[in-house]
Amino acid sequence: xxxxxxxxxxxxPWSLSPLWLGLLAxxxxxxIWLCCAWWHVLVNDPHRLRRKGMKELRRVLxxxxxxxxxxxxxxxxxxLRASARAWGVRVSAPTxxxxxxxxxxxxxxxxxxxxxxxxxxxxERKLFAxxxxxxxxxxxxxxxxxxxxxxxxxxQRFPNRRAxxxxxxxxLTLLVSVAVVPPSFSGQADAGAISDAAAFRKAHxxxxxxxxxxxxxxxxxxxxxxxHMLEGSWNLAAAHATxxxxxxxxxxxxxxxxxxxxxxxxxxxxxxxxxxGAWYQRVPALLSVAGWQRMSLAAALVIxxxxxxxxxxxxxxxxxxxxxxGGRSVASFGALLFIAAVSSWGAYGTMSExxxxxxxxxxxxxxxxxxxxxxxxxxxxxxxxIVTLGRSFLGxxxxxxxxxxxxxxxxxxxxxxxxxx
Numbered sequence: 001x002x003x004x005x006x007x008x009x010x011x012x013p014w015s016l017s018p019l020w021l022g023l024l025a026x027x028x029x030x031x032i033w034l035c036c037a038w039w040h041v042l043v044n045d046p047h048r049l050r051r052k053g054m055k056e057l058r059r060v061l062x063x064x065x066x067x068x069x070x071x072x073x074x075x076x077x078x079x080l081r082a083s084a085r086a087w088g089v090r091v092s093a094p095t096x097x098x099x100x101x102x103x104x105x106x107x108x109x110x111x112x113x114x115x116x117x118x119x120x121x122x123x124e125r126k127l128f129a130x131x132x133x134x135x136x137x138x139x140x141x142x143x144x145x146x147x148x149x150x151x152x153x154x155x156q157r158f159p160n161r162r163a164x165x166x167x168x169x170x171x172l173t174l175l176v177s178v179a180v181v182p183p184s185f186s187g188q189a190d191a192g193a194i195s196d197a198a199a200f201r202k203a204h205x206x207x208x209x210x211x212x213x214x215x216x217x218x219x220x221x222x223x224x225x226x227x228h229m230l231e232g233s234w235n236l237a238a239a240h241a242t243x244x245x246x247x248x249x250x251x252x253x254x255x256x257x258x259x260x261x262x263x264x265x266x267x268x269x270x271x272x273x274x275x276x277g278a279w280y281q282r283v284p285a286l287l288s289v290a291g292w293q294r295m296s297l298a299a300a301l302v303i304x305x306x307x308x309x310x311x312x313x314x315x316x317x318x319x320x321x322x323x324x325x326g327g328r329s330v331a332s333f334g335a336l337l338f339i340a341a342v343s344s345w346g347a348y349g350t351m352s353e354x355x356x357x358x359x360x361x362x363x364x365x366x367x368x369x370x371x372x373x374x375x376x377x378x379x380x381x382x383x384x385x386i387v388t389l390g391r392s393f394l395g396x397x398x399x400x401x402x403x404x405x406x407x408x409x410x411x412x413x414x415x416x417x418x419x420x421x
């Protein structure tokens with residue numbers, strides 16, 4: 001072990017459940033899918049063009065009123081086009097006969113039909129006749145005629161059919177499999193020797209001061225672990241080495257903690273698995289809890305992007321094959337990454353919580369923050385136990401050792417792993 005310069009700050013994990021990241025990965029594509037289904041309902045409404053024609057018709061009439069004069073040729077052309085759409089005529093060059101047939105099919109009122117036909121003939125004569133009469137009251141006639149057009153309602157307002165959700169293909173299935181490439185390890189770690197004992201003793205005060213400034217200074221925890229190893233205080237050495245490892249699992253912090261665990265009679269089982277287990281048990285030790293959490297977030301975003309592309313493949317025929325293939329590939333890769341990251345995150349157990357701490361000595365967990373509690377009402381907890389911190393009260397700290405064991409211990413008997421405690 002070598003003394004490390006202080007100022008190397010580690011990260012505190014988020015107080016976040018992986019379920020929220022899974023909800024992000026699935027919820028965003030689901031929301032986009034809902035929006036696409038709703039858009040599909042609007043686009044495929046048989047009366048959409050008629051409603052669009054009515055909007056154009058009103059817009060043309062407003063434009064003529066703002067001009068404070070007679071309608072210009074561009075206004076008359078736009079009015080003919082919008083009127084044909086409002087009556088459901090789907091031809092590029094509508095004629096009076098086309099509009100008359102559409103009126104007969106949509107309404108049986110001869111008065112409405114005759115009024116529209118007269119206005120249509122008057123407009124065409126003004127546009128195309130050589131000597132057309134003036135159109136002093138055209139805007140009033142067009143406004144009254146527009147009010148007689150029956151506005152069609154939407155037949156469906158919600159995506160309630162299978163065709164709205166799967167408009168082009170029946171279903172898409174994502175095949176998810178776990179395939180984690182095992183990293184190479186160098187086998188059992190050697191305990192190693194502390195190269196310069198005097199340097200660690202000299203760095204003790206500097207490291208303590210660095211922890212007062214920032215408790216997440218993993219290099220300061222590492223130096224204090226080496227100092228307590230020299231002093232033979234294996235519980236303190238294990239606590240600081242574990243904090244350095246959890247905040248920043250570098251090669252130095254892993255080797256130091258591995259060497260200390262070899263000297264402890266009964267190390268924590270999770271720490272032993274992370275540092276001395278099989279290769280798949282040592283994979284989580286490659287990154288800190290915060291690192292695996294960030295990777296889980298990135299994987300959730302990758303899954304969301306892949307699923308979004310897969311959903312868009314249902315509605316975009318031009319790039320359907322590319323979107324479907326790319327979306328499935330990206331989502332499958334993100335799912336593999338998400339499973340690996342969340343599994344590694346969960347391998348830390350209680351140590352992944354921001355309130356995680358370690359007991360520095362064997363203590364009796366008391367039901368109340370006082371020494372007056374009878375010994376029979378307290379429960380022993382061994383040194384090195386990983387606990388979760390709770391409230392503070394006059395030099396006492398509430399801890400939770402297991403699901404069935406919680407209580408109060410002296411503040412000096414427990415050390416947090418992360419800052420803001």
